[in-house]
Amino acid sequence: xxxxxxxxxxxxxxxxxxxxxxxxxxxxxxxxxxxxxxxxxxxxxxxxxxxxxxxxxxxxxxxxxxxxxxxxxxxxxxxxxxxxxxxxxxxxxxxxxxxxxxxxxxxxxxxxxxxxxxxxxxxxxxxxxxxxxxxxxxxxxxxxxxxxxxxxxxxxxxxxxxxxxxxxxxxxxxxxxxxxxxxxxxxxxxxxxxxxxxxxxxxxxxxxxxxxxxxxxxxxxxxxxxxxxxxxxxxxxxxxxxxxxxxxxxxxxxxxxxxxxxxxxxxxxxxxxxxxxxxxxxxxxxxxxxxxxxxxxxxxxxxxxxxxxxxxxxxxxxxxxxxxxxxxxxxxxxxxxxxxxxxxxxxxxxxxxxxxxxxxxxxxxxxxxxxxxxxxxxxxxxxxxxxxxxxxxxxxxxxxxxxxxxxxxxxxxxxxxxxxxxxxxxxxxxxxxxxxxxxxxxxxxxxxxxxxxxxxxxxxxxxxxxxxxxxxxxxx
Numbered sequence: 006x007x008x009x010x011x012x013x014x015x016x017x018x019x020x021x022x023x024x025x026x027x028x029x030x031x032x033x034x035x036x037x038x039x040x041x042x043x044x045x046x047x048x049x050x051x052x053x054x055x056x057x058x059x060x061x062x063x064x065x066x067x068x069x070x071x072x073x074x075x076x077x078x079x080x081x082x083x084x085x086x087x088x089x090x091x092x093x094x095x096x097x098x099x100x101x102x103x104x105x106x107x108x109x110x111x112x113x114x115x116x117x118x119x120x121x122x123x124x125x126x127x128x129x130x131x132x133x134x135x136x137x138x139x140x141x142x143x144x145x146x147x148x149x150x151x152x153x154x155x156x157x158x159x160x161x162x163x164x165x166x167x168x169x170x171x172x173x174x175x176x177x178x179x180x181x182x183x184x185x186x187x188x189x190x191x192x193x194x195x196x197x198x199x200x201x202x203x204x205x206x207x208x209x210x211x212x213x214x215x216x217x218x219x220x221x222x223x224x225x226x227x228x229x230x231x232x233x234x235x236x237x238x239x240x241x242x243x244x245x246x247x248x249x250x251x252x253x254x255x256x257x258x259x260x261x262x263x264x265x266x267x268x269x270x271x272x273x274x275x276x277x278x279x280x281x282x283x284x285x286x287x288x289x290x291x292x293x294x295x296x297x298x299x300x301x302x303x304x305x306x307x308x309x310x311x312x313x314x315x316x317x318x319x320x321x322x323x324x325x326x327x328x329x330x331x332x333x334x335x336x337x338x339x340x341x342x343x344x345x346x347x348x349x350x351x352x353x354x355x356x357x358x359x360x361x362x363x364x365x366x367x368x369x370x371x372x373x374x375x376x377x378x379x380x381x382x383x384x385x386x387x388x389x390x391x392x393x394x395x396x397x398x399x400x401x402x403x404x405x406x407x408x409x410x411x412x413x414x415x416x417x418x419x420x421x422x423x424x425x426x427x428x429x430x431x432x433x434x435x436x437x438x439x440x441x442x443x444x445x446x447x448x449x450x451x452x453x454x455x456x457x458x459x460x461x462x463x464x465x466x467x468x469x470x471x472x473x474x475x476x477x478x479x480x481x
Contacts, residue, residue, distance in 0.1 A: 007108055021091055138379065140380045162193065183329070186202070190389060195393040198426055200401055201340045203410045206266075209235055210224055266413075288368070292318070296314050301332040302323075302330040
């Protein structure tokens with residue numbers, strides 16, 4: 006009796022056939038076979054192309070998954086109970102009935118568990134998506150939703166994302182955007198160029214469309230000899246809603262400044278709270294990173310601890326300090342370490358890791374992320390992310406001796422940006438010889454006309470040579 010009941014959990018209808026309920030048993034077996042074949046076909050399609058799994062990315066589809074998982078759990082519970090009953094447990098003595106009843110009850114809980122876990126995962130995902138990605142209809146600060154589902158990127162061949170690391174905390178006032186990277190992604194191939202901008206880039210310009218252009222015609226706080234740093238733009242805009250024409254316009258101001266600096270149109274931004282980022286690293290089980298030299302961190306001048314050189318698996322706190330420590334270092338070395346952290350996270354946050362640690366990742370993501378990407382773009386965004394994981398990622402940071410933060414050569418920055426994007430479009434073997442036209446993503450507006458007369462020394466120095474290189478080449 007227990008054997009046939011257990012078999013029914015795997016082959017619904019088996020117990021009914023054994024008990025002589027032929028018609029009911031054949032119906033259950035047939036329905037189960039159809040569902041199994043459909044699930045197998047979908048599983049094979051996902052295995053061949055993970056993008057097929059992104060259809061469940063929107064909150065409406067997630068709700069359907071929750072409902073179906075709940076219904077399936079109840080259906081399997083009912084199936085086992087009816088399978089047990091049709092086998093005639095009343096033929097057993099009282100002790101046998103009690104024993105088999107307990108075993109079948111445990112079996113019911115066991116077969117319902119996968120469906121309950123699925124529903125729990127999807128509830129967590131839906132909650133995280135609702136917290137991070139706002140609907141374009143409900144949030145005025147969210148970017149416009151796509152009007153054509155078949156072309157979610159509105160005909161663009163490149164999409165540019167501003168990735169920001171902020172240092173907001175309960176014991177600090179405002180937000181300083183100490184880590185600023187632009188990910189320029191080729192929509193067709195996923196090939197990506199990461200542009201790293203130093204936080205102390207001075208006197209950035211704004212486009213004509215920005216309210217700050219009139220306020221700072223010669224560059225951000227150009228009247229200050231040592232002020233006007235790029236990482237102050239966000240907070241300045243938030244502190245002056247009367248200039249910006251509304252509250253919480255820091256993201257818009259920073260996107261305008263960085264886009265105009267690079268000659269790109271910044272489509273979307275995503276900001277991570279750096280202190281929350283540590284939770285996300287812990288959620289995926291840490292990051293494996295090649296540490297080139299000992300990094301002291303925390304306390305007074307690095308007295309809290311040391312990250313030893315070599316191949317290390319860093320905890321969330323260690324990964325955060327690896328990217329932020331200034332002890333015996335400079336801003337530009339920090340930038341190099343930060344992009345290695347980004348690259349390591351992209352490579353190591355595999356689907357298997359995400360699935361096995363999903364609840365922790367969803368919980369951490371809710372606490373640290375802020376973005377203007379609308380919910381309606383989540384599915385095509387995930388499809389793009391899957392392309393990026395398997396594509397070429399190169400990186401260019403604007404640091405001395407090629408670029409000076411204290412007296413930037415705006416034209417040179419734009420030219421380097423354009424070249425890095427062009428190089429990313431070329432086949433690897435032709436990267437040095439081909440002559441490819443500029444990416445459509447590069448704006449046609451004229452570069453700022455003011456050149457630095459004589460580049461001066463920046464507040465911190467750097468020994469690295471600029472140039473777009475692969476993340477593997479830079480970070481090992």
